[in-house]
Amino acid sequence: MSQCLNPNCLNQNPPNTNFCQKCGAKLLLAERYRAVKIIGKGGFGRTFKAVDEFKPSQPFCVIKQFFPDAQGTQNLEKAAELFAQEAVRLESLGKHPQIPELLAFFTQDNRQYLIQELIEGKNLQQELETTGQFNETQIWDLLNDLLPVLEFIHSQQVIHRDIKPENIIRRPDYSGKKGELVLVDFGAAKYATPNTLAVTGTVIGSAGYAAPEQAVGKAIFASDIYSLGVTCIHLLTQVEPFELFDVSENDWVWRDFLSSSISDDLGNILDKMIVGATKKRFQSVEEILALIKPDIFDSSRSEKQVSDFSPSASIPEVELSSEVGIDYGDLHDFLAAKKWREADIETARLMLKITHQESRGKLNIRSIDNFPCTDLQTINQLWVKYSNGKFGFSVQKEIWESFSNQTFYLTYEKFGDRLGWHSIIGWTNYDNLIFNVEKAPDGHLPAMFAMSGNWVWFMELGKLFSALIKRLKNCEI
Known part of the structure; x- marks a missing residue:
């Protein structure tokens, strides 16, 4: 099928149709990208699964269309800025195998479009709903797989600001083994410099996963560490983050929801990842890797x-x-x-x-x-x-x-x-x-x-x- 991209139409058309049979809108973007179906909708617009007809193999890709729900000139301008920002961040991060590759960014019919690599597979929230709570081994695997990605992102002076189970996708592995994890959705990402870190920025991120300082517009690199830690305790307990935090005691109580015990090593690392006070939290990914992989990241030498x-x-x-x-x-x-x-x-x-x-x-x-x-x-x-x-x-x-x-x-x-x-x-x-x-x-x-x-x-x-x-x-x- 060929999906119409006109937000007021969205008609499904027969394959290889060049113009929508209902509204007459052009169906090919940049003369090469054809939307197949809607696969998501958020505050900034819609996401479509698409085909790149320019390449002989006609591979699948993703079309992100900017069509915000935001009202008011200022909100619309900010939403447009954040959408364009995602393209800039993806381009700056290059072709890391665990980050979606940016393929194109352009405007057509007065709407912005971002074309990126399609990451096949389920996200971790879908895995959690299908198979239940993660065990300790799975969390260690997650940390070993994702921390180097986060280290790379931070080395490029980028703060993701929206790490959560829905934004971590596991590539399918047809050999029977689980594939590598991919960190997606850089729409909230921020380029971090001493100047930008010193001022209050946009309050952004997903409730429950965003660090306290991020919730007031002061995101730092350690904010991503916090979000990843909260993601881990959510996967371990299958309980929403808000329920894992005791407001009256101002403390996390996630261990109360475990179905089986975990090691002190993992528990202590997770506790330090999610502590609210930034000075008591891990300051960098390297600090965590030094504990998990001391043979590689040994700051004190053998x-x-x-x-x-x-x-x-x-x-x-x-x-x-x-x-x-x-x-x-x-x-x-x-x-x-x-x-x-x-x-x-x-x-x-x-x-x-x-x-x-x-x-x-x-x-x-x-x-x-x-x-x-x-x-x-x-x-x-x-x-x-x-x-x-x-x-x-x-x-x-x-x-x-x-x-x-x-x-x-x-x-x-x-x-x-x-x-x-x-x-x-x-x-x-x-x-x-x-x-x-x-x-x-x-x-x-x-x-x-x-x-x-x-x-x-x-x-x-x-x-x-x-x-x-x-x-x-x-x-x-």
Whole structure:
């Protein structure tokens, strides 16, 4: 059949018809996309299953038509903006296998249309209604499958803002195994920058699944973590989220609705995903993955790797050697006394002195390229020795290389996240660094040598660190 797209008609026509037999409207969009049937309707318009007649295989796709229920000029303009925004977000996310691919976005007959890949299969709400409550293994599988997708979305500075069972579709797997999960419907997605995160935005999201801060227009990356956590407890209990939260106690009571017990490991992770206070919630997907997949996302490195850097192993003593006559006595004393801030400032001072950049006040790529290997080795070994393998250039190099298969921008941003130099609100002010070996992330120091003034300027620092990694390799550090 050929479905008419005129919102006032919607007549079903015989196959291969070019014009609606009832209203005369053109049935082909952009001379190639033919709607077959309506498969959904929401506040922004209708969704149609369609065929791409331009391709020889004539594959199925999805047509999203903007035809909002919103009333009033301001509401209509906002609805149109959000609809167009979905196209922008899908395009920016590229061709991730677990995100619908954007095929086209255009206007025809004064209506906006978005064409995207059709994701066959049932969504998780349909699965829940068909097969009942999910068990612990299914929830672990869900987290393992979806968290990397969410990590990718956030790395592109996008907050989904509408994660719920209906927006997670499982691809069919004809081998008898369940297929991978796909995250759909980016109509509510937001591009997150320090400026957009600092202001109150549109209140959007699905009731029960939206985090408290999102409900007042302050969505952050951790808001998606909250929604995914609520999705998990809904699937575990088959009870609506509102009923899983005790308003009088201001606390979740989802365990009261479990038909079978779950492990403390899973329970504790879910609890931290759905806590209302954002500072007590997981701040990033990487934090959760570090618990679920410690062999891949291990922020503290293995015992063997740490022992390789420990003072009692490969570097019991450090020779304060220098190719250019630098006195490392003060740096040694600061580090031995665990005075991390003073040691960091002294490191930056010495590096500027070694490279003759004192008047400029910061390093550049050329100065890094020519940094004496002996001095680089001495500074690194002092930091590694007295931090017991937690701080130092070699630690930073190891973290950088763990992301080396990514794009430069993604490598550098993930690097900043792991070192604690970067967060959802941008790059960290120097005064907000953590000068405590117990609390700071691995590789957190030294830091001042890489900072421009009090703030990290990400592009300059990214290039600087890329040059430093290359120099460390050349110096066999």
